[in-house]
Amino acid sequence: MTKTALxxxxxxxxxxxxxxxxxxxxxxxGELSVARERLDTVERLAEAGGxxxxxxxxxxxxxxxxxxxxxxxxxxxxxxxxxPLRDDAERAAAVNR
Amino acid sequence: MTSTHPMLATATHxxxxxxFFIRDLKSYLGEEIEPFQxxxxxxxxxxxxxxxxxxxLFERLHEQDAFRAWASVRRTAQEQLWSVVSASVxxxxxxxxxxxxxxxALGSLTLDPSFRTPAYLAEHDVHLMPGGYQADGGxxxxxxxxxxxxxxxVYMLGRNGxxxxxxxxxxxxxxxxxRFPNFAPSTILELGCGVGASAVPVARYFPHxxxxxxxxxxxxxxxxHARSAWLGADIHFVQGDAEHVPFAxxxxxxxxxxxxxxxxxxxxxxxxxAECLRVLKPGGIVVHLEVPQRYDSxxxxxxxxxxxxxxxxxxxxxxxxxxxxxxxxxxxxxxxxVAVGYQSATPHAVPGAGGFSDTSQxxxxxxxxxxxxxxx
Numbered sequence: 422m423t424k425t426a427l428x429x430x431x432x433x434x435x436x437x438x439x440x441x442x443x444x445x446x447x448x449x450x451g452e453l454s455v456a457r458e459r460l461d462t463v464e465r466l467a468e469a470g471g472x473x474x475x476x477x478x479x480x481x482x483x484x485x486x487x488x489x490x491x492x493x494x495x496x497x498x499x500x501x502x503x504x505p506l507r508d509d510a511e512r513a514a515a516v517n518r
Numbered sequence: 519m520t521s522t523h524p525m526l527a528t529a530t531h532x533x534x535x536x537x538f539f540i541r542d543l544k545s546y547l548g549e550e551i552e553p554f555q556x557x558x559x560x561x562x563x564x565x566x567x568x569x570x571x572x573x574x575l576f577e578r579l580h581e582q583d584a585f586r587a588w589a590s591v592r593r594t595a596q597e598q599l600w601s602v603v604s605a606s607v608x609x610x611x612x613x614x615x616x617x618x619x620x621x622x623a624l625g626s627l628t629l630d631p632s633f634r635t636p637a638y639l640a641e642h643d644v645h646l647m648p649g650g651y652q653a654d655g656g657x658x659x660x661x662x663x664x665x666x667x668x669x670x671x672v673y674m675l676g677r678n679g680x681x682x683x684x685x686x687x688x689x690x691x692x693x694x695x696x697r698f699p700n701f702a703p704s705t706i707l708e709l710g711c712g713v714g715a716s717a718v719p720v721a722r723y724f725p726h727x728x729x730x731x732x733x734x735x736x737x738x739x740x741x742x743h744a745r746s747a748w749l750g751a752d753i754h755f756v757q758g759d760a761e762h763v764p765f766a767x768x769x770x771x772x773x774x775x776x777x778x779x780x781x782x783x784x785x786x787x788x789x790x791x792a793e794c795l796r797v798l799k800p801g802g803i804v805v806h807l808e809v810p811q812r813y814d815s816x817x818x819x820x821x822x823x824x825x826x827x828x829x830x831x832x833x834x835x836x837x838x839x840x841x842x843x844x845x846x847x848x849x850x851x852x853x854x855x856v857a858v859g860y861q862s863a864t865p866h867a868v869p870g871a872g873g874f875s876d877t878s879q880x881x882x883x884x885x886x887x888x889x890x891x892x893x894x
Contacts, residue, residue, distance in 0.1 A: 496542055
């Protein structure tokens with residue numbers, strides 16, 4: 422089923438180019454996070470001496486420590502990529518009137 | 519307790535990673551950047567004396583690069599959520615359609631080919647979900663329901679009963695036990711059932727009742743029917759609009775909704791309340807559960823955040839829904855024994871446990887409820 426999203430309100434006073442670029446950066450960050458996690462799966466399977474067939478990668482389920490480590494990596498990636506937005510917000514919050 | 523069900527779209531290795539990314543990006547925006555937005559808002563607050571304080575502040579915030587970028591990425595994360603979940607569901611759509619056809623023969627599905635979606639749902643994509651509640655690929659396809667169910671689980675970040683997303687239903691049953699302990703409905707109707715996340719738990723507490731649930735979308739209803747059947751619930755799904763309920767006068771003992779009002783409109787809310795009175799038998803019970811915030815008691819940032827949700831996450835009725843004086847509306851229509859308050863969130867309702875009070879314990883810890891009885 423093909424569905425087209427209905428028109429949405431622009432963020433007031435924002436250049437639509439900035440909105441699009443932020444969306445592309447977010448999508449790229451997501452892709453990088455997925456690739457990083459897949460590499461982590463390959464490393465863990467290799468470390469365990471198992472096979473590296475696609476099926477083994479697809480069906481890999483991290484145990485609790487592995488899952489926590491992957492979440493930490495993902496959160497660090499997000500914090501790195503989006504740091505400029507956080508820092509800008511911090512500065513804007515601190516400005517004196 | 520059940521933690522998943524056969525209709526729930528599965529995720530490949532990479533799809534799971536994508537969904538975790540969205541979850542964690544949303545957390546980052548909420549926990550690491552939003553506190554600064556709150557401080558920017560405090561700095562730009564035109565003051566209590568300003569006659570349109572919230573609107574003026576919302577405008578002033580838009581003069582800040584930092585605010586615009588945050589609002590923009592926040593929306594992007596939501597759009598990205600639907601994008602990755604939709605792709606995952608499309609990949610397995612044939613499997614899901616087959617699973618729906620193979621569901622146990624429980625309950626029923628009644629679609630209305632001439633049904634028209636209410637304008638307040640047709641004119642924008644609620645929660646930015648492309649196709650909204652109403653998109654339908656026809657025949658026996660269930661993908662819009664599958665997207666809504668899987669997306670809802672990611673959107674809720676596991677806070678509302680994990681992949682089952684069912685805490686609201688249990689909480690509604692807990693409210694019935696708390697306020698009407700001897701109530702044993704033989705016919706139940708839920709308005710705006712979505713994928714049946716609340717209908718299934720409520721049906722379990724009243725196994726002898728005939729249970730009907732209505733919503734607007736054919737695909738969502740097909741999915742809801744299959745989902746509930748796989749979960750062993752005997753529920754009759756009907757395509758219908760809560761403002762024009764396709765049921766006879768005085769035909770049900772209990773009518774309820776869970777977080778429906780804030781997805782409707784200022785005009786629809788009183789119309790829906792009047793429909794509840796019409797379809798209830800004398801002595802019947804009405805319960806509506808909503809988000810636990812009340813507009814008047816929100817702090818300034820809460821109101822601004824609501825504006826962000828309203829404009830950038832397509833929640834146009836949000837403020838009206840949490841400002842409506844539901845007790846006055848229900849009494850004016852003719853309900854008795856009307857009460858409003860907060861029901862403690864629970865994953866399992868227990869008769870005699872109470873949990874209804876006039877104090878909110880906060881988001882995801884309690885839900886706002888209004889309930890009443892039609893005069894005998």
